[in-house]
Amino acid sequence: MSESSSFPPRLLRTRLYEQVAGQISSWIDDNGLRAGDKLPPERELAQRLGVSRATLSQALVALEVVGVVEVRHGDGTVVTARHQKSSRIIEAIRSHADRLPEVIETRDALETKIASLAAARRTDDDLARIDDALAFMAADIEAGGRGVEGDERFHGAVTAASHSLLLARLMDEIGDLIKETRLESLGQPGRPQDSLAGHRAIAEAIRAGDPAAAAEAMHAHVAMVSDVAIIREAQ
Amino acid sequence: MSESSSFPPRLLRTRLYEQVAGQISSWIDDNGLRAGDKLPPERELAQRLGVSRATLSQALVALEVVGVVEVRHGDGTVVTARHQKSSRIIEAIRSHADRLPEVIETRDALETKIASLAAARRTDDDLARIDDALAFMAADIEAGGRGVEGDERFHGAVTAASHSLLLARLMDEIGDLIKETRLESLGQPGRPQDSLAGHRAIAEAIRAGDPAAAAEAMHAHVAMVSDVAIIREAQ
DNA sequence: CTGGCTCAGTGGCCTAGCCAATAGGACAAT
DNA sequence: ATTGTCCTATTGGCTAGGCCACTGAGCCAG
Secondary structure (H helix, E strand, O other): OOOOOOOOOOOOOOOHHHHHHHHHHHHHHHOOOOOOOEOOOHHHHHHHHOOOHHHHHHHHHHHHHHOOEEEEOOOEEEEOOOOOOOHHHHHHHHHOHHHHHHHHHHHHHHHHHHHHHHHHHOOHHHHHHHHHHHHHHHHHHHOOOOOHHHHHHHHHHHHHHOOOHHHHHHHHHOHHHHHHHHHHHHHOOOHHHHHHHHHHHHHHHHHHOOHHHHHHHHHHHHHHHHHHHHHHHHO | OOOOOOOOOOOOOOOHHHHHHHHHHHHHHHOOOOOOOEOOOHHHHHHHHOOOHHHHHHHHHHHHHHOOEEEEOOOEEEEOOOOOOOHHHHHHHHHOHHHHHHHHHHHHHHHHHHHHHHHHHOOHHHHHHHHHHHHHHHHHHHOOOOOHHHHHHHHHHHHHHOOOHHHHHHHHHOHHHHHHHHHHHHHOOOHHHHHHHHHHHHHHHHHHOOHHHHHHHHHHHHHHHHHHHHHHHHO
């Protein structure tokens, strides 16, 4: 019983510190604060936001971990240089649907390399996992599914086969973004089969231990996904 | 007056919540807790660690932001599936010096793509910034420097010219790691000049608007850096 | 000009306590 | 048997108020 993915919005419950962190963050933007600028003292800030100092403190910890501010004992809280970057970028991209091409580009850059490394380094176990993913996707499509999960597993298995923690980490980083493109792509009629064929070509190149062929196959595969996204764009 | 880099260890001052977060994190590892497993109640945990509930709460916020745990009101605190991933990876890589090749690989994947995009999209302003960086590096080397900052500026300018927020974000992500390889590479005698020559080749391809040539030039450049790193490895 | 001192401002952390959400059991209704 | 309702112990959310520790700036003696 394949579950429809649109269920109750799972009404999010925010903790107070999250709201506070968000407000501070946007306050920083709105007032154009730059790196080095100071935030108001905790006591004042807490009062202005209507929360206790303890809660405000939690919010500051969160912002500190994310790298937006730096809390200096005895001195004050200052805005960091890294602000603007990191996490906000993901949001920015998510909001601009016309950023989709960027996701494709990035995916192409990473996965092409990953495929060639996988071809050079894959162990038999890696290969087995790749085949498993392929079989899973085939069965799903056979049963009328879109093969979304199989697709995800396949790319995960190939990434693992590349034996590069760093590349895996970056793929994980943009994982959510990729998932969106995946859903769009596999939603097109006939796409799942095409995608499966692409996967098979990639798998064969990896099995043969041919880096160049693997890279080329992966590039072609990503390009196929790209078509869809760009077509949607043009609408 | 170039400063010797070995100064007082700048004794780090940790906040209590950081220590607590660290302890909890390693406690999770040591006891082999898996996704879904529960942590002890806050009251008990705080007492065991000898801190107040407020401080423990900050630590949990930090761990939550990083994605190690999920705090559920009224239920408890559970370990997340994402544990092991993300932030820990960077540390793991930093500690294993033999991971350097991974950095090179990743850099190659990203920058090759960035170079080709830059060739296709660069504006005149982008080009001007690239030339500025080139000139800066040349002047630095002329004056006996190693051109470290110029190198950094150059790659930053090329990244900007690619006009891809996502790729820029990922480059930023591994920026620290790259910086280390940069220092190693440019420390070799004769390297700065070679590096500068490589940059010029890249810049010309971008100026000419030739994506394939730019990609190739960047690939060759990264490969050159790679040589050094691998040689060090073999020692 | 340098070094030591003081002091006001600011964050770090704690204690104590009430409020709110959740899970799970008891029990009624079906 | 199954389902729905209510109760309650457990557990996190948040606040209030207070003391301690650190920082930076100004002052003063050398």
